[in-house]
Amino acid sequence: MRKTSMGRSIRFKLLAGFVLLAMFTGALGWYSVVTMERLDASQRTLFGDIFGGTNLLARYIDASWDARASVLAYLLSDDPAERQSLRLRIAVLDGDLAQLAQQMDVADSDREDVATLAAVIQAWSAYTDWRDQSILPTMDAGDQATALASYRAQGVRLANGFDDAVDAYLNKKHAVGGVLEAAASSSYESTRSLALGASMAAAGLGLLLGLLMSSRIAGAVRQMASAAEGLTRGDLNQNITFESADEIGAMASAFREMIAHQQEMARVANAIAIGDLTQDVLPKSDVDVLGLAFGRMTRNLRELVGQLEQAVGRANRLLDKNRRLHDRVRQAARRTTALNEQALRRIGADLHDGPCQALALALLRLESLREAFDARDGSPLEAEFGVIEAAVRDGLADVRAISAGLRLPELAPLRVAEVAERAVREHERRSGVHVQRHLDVSTPAPLAIKIALFRTLQEALSNATRHGGGVGVAARVWTEDEELRLTVSDHGHGFVPEQAEKKGRLGLASMRERAELLGGTMYIESRPGHGTTVQLSWPLSDQRDSPELDGAGLVLAGAS
Template sequence: MNPTVLRHYATDVIDAIWHVIGAVNIRAKILGIVLGLVTLMGIVVTIEVRLLLEHTLTNQAYERSTAIARDVAARATDLVLMRDYYGLFRLLRDTQVNNPDLRYAFVMDSEGTIIAHTFGAGFPPNLRDANTVTANEHHRSVLLTTDEGEIWDTAVPIFDGRAGIARVGLSLVTREQTVAAMTGQLLLTTMMVAAVGITAAALLTWILTRPILQLVELTQAVARGDFNRRASRWANDELGALIEAFNAMSEALAQAAQERTEREQMQTQFVAQVIAAQEEERKRIARELHDSTGQALTSLLIGLRSLAERHHSPDINRQINDLRGIVGQVLKDLHGLARQLRPSVLDDLGLAAALQRYIAECRARSGLIIDLTLPGLADSRLDPVLETALYRIVQEALTNVIRHANATTASVVIERQSDQVRAIIEDDGCGFDPNRVSGDGHLGLQGIRERAALLNGRLIIESTPGHGTTLYIELPLPVAKEEVDEHHSVGR
């Protein structure tokens, strides 16, 4: 054929193909490109993985065949020398049972006579000469092709060949099954990826238009918290209705953000008032105990001492001294109760000092070994409401440990982070099942959970019967007033 004519023919064919491709809409083009790339990549990856997996499994079968044959040769040495053919048969049978893909195993003596094998229906006639090994060789493996598939036949000399040869045949059927399963999985994955790719390409064609891109941009602005931007409606079709709905949604989100901020402020104020009222009541009770009841007990001590000075009877003085001891102990307990109700050191020196003093008292009172770690709190103060809540949480948790856990050691860690305070309280006591926490038996835990919830925090309990308990309490730091005002200005 004339080269010029051939060139014109090729040009016409290319033009015809390009004309057909150009007539296809852009959605079909993108779908075709994605489907073609995914299919091509899936086929290439499937072929490469199949070849690599087949090579790897073949080498693994070769190494297993060698290891099994050497193990059989080592264990068969004494049996061959003692002519214990029954023991030799049992060795081969146990080896085959422990290795399900072992097709056969047999032992030949130094004369080449088969003295033990695992073939129940008779030894195959051509198998003996299919592989051999000399006394100087470590082993020799041959890949045999049979009607049952490929088999690694490995021969190993026994006692340097003077006692015979041990041979095993490891079937590669597992390799074929694994490769076939992996190939099917890769093909299935390719089809799934193709489906995902087609879906993604279809979605991509829709976002190529100007209104959709504009909505995407505005959506990203809303995700950043900017509710002030609005999309302009450019048509009266479905996209125009979508833009109107989007604008309405932005307005609703802006109003909801403002209401949520105000609600969070009100909740914070309410929680502060509740906790302040509780602590104020504790202060009042502590003052009453100290000023009224404490003074009455002190007056009683003075009266008992005066009574003892006026009477010189040994029996009466002994009874008075006993009463003075009881009153003194009650007064001491009363002072301790007043300090527990509201420790003045919490107001004066802060959470770190209050916890250090409280834990020292717990150590002295209970004999429990308690470690206290306060990273980030030694030289700084927290919000008073937060300090009070953390103090009460630690107080309640350690009270539970002392009363119920039968523990010998405990630890308290309170760490101040960038946006929250995290408390970890751990003991080595008897533990319990957190899924069976009941209202009556675990009032302390309920109190801790309620305090954390009031401050928008959370309590996580990790415990196992017999292995101790760990409490994780996370409380968010209060938002500064400047940040709240700035958030209000953005929402408006």
């Protein structure tokens, strides 16, 4: 019963204060409405009649001045076309003035300006009658001098009379406006005095009620505000000690339960954050949306963690399998490169030891036979011996060149810069073309990449000399981002790379294959008339630490 009685007491005090304030406010509002109606009527008259009528009069005066100026211009003009235009202008202005006069009459809501407005309209009518009867017919008859004399004698007088009528109209407007202003000022002063008195009384009553109620609820509100401020900062260690049997006490008790529930959820969240997914938060009721959602989140986290652990296990197994497969592919590529070079070296040796020796022996035998036949003067076979000997010599030179090109020098003990330098020097020796080079490499590389670098340099420099004319040939070898990079450029004729690759140029295809076989890339930049630049790169990060194999599959020590 204490809770109910105290609750009613608080509500009664608040209701009584609100009723009293409502009475004061209602009385003030009623008086304000009555006063505002009077002010509104005055304002409507002031704005509609005084301001609106004055604005219309200003437009009327402007139009009349324009009409009078047009009449004077008509009198002074000697151009028939200009006169015709001015006649039309005067007719239009007459229509505008008639319409403005009607609007001013409608705007005169208090009907205080009927006489003065009628005087203005009458003065203008007198002016237009004189114009239409004395000026226009006379000008139509071609008597300009008579028309000007009439203007000086009557027109000026009628215009002055019109101006006097306008001044009288304005003076009347000013007088009416002063009366309305005085009435509005009086209404405003009385309304302000009453409003100030009622407002002060209402403020005093509100202050009294506030003092009475604040002594009861200030302590509770202060504690709950402090707790709410702490909660907004994330500080859940809040304590509300206020207790009462009224509504404020019930609110404080609910606040304590909310803080306790938040603290429990924070405890469970901390446990989950450190990996303990066994904690749960029991919802306060079936409508505890936050507690129910927290419980679902915990269960979903358990399921997701289990699924994630399974997925991570599968991914790790797949990554390990891919890594082993990748290593085998890389080793196979390096072995393929080494075996390919070993096969080329063997073919070169076979050409040197087989066909080269046979052709050399045949050449010696031909020389012996030629000497024998030379002893017989006039032998018909002498010319044939010369042709056969030249053909055998050319064939021997070609086979030796092929054999030398197939045999690769021993690259394993050489550094990367030395491999590139050797390829450049051999090209300069064979072609006689100077190559500008910049070989800045100190990082070791496996034998397979050295072989690819040597062969690619041979092919790229050969293309620059053969297709680029050997103009401005340059080579650069360096390391960047754990990659060995090669650039060969020339200032030759250039070409369209896409068309060249479509035509199946073996040199470009072999260079691209050597790059991609070891995980590298190749890029060609060229345009007709702008030279050519070939860029290649090979990765070093996944090959530097692996053992290097020679062509027979044996580990090569000291490949650097």
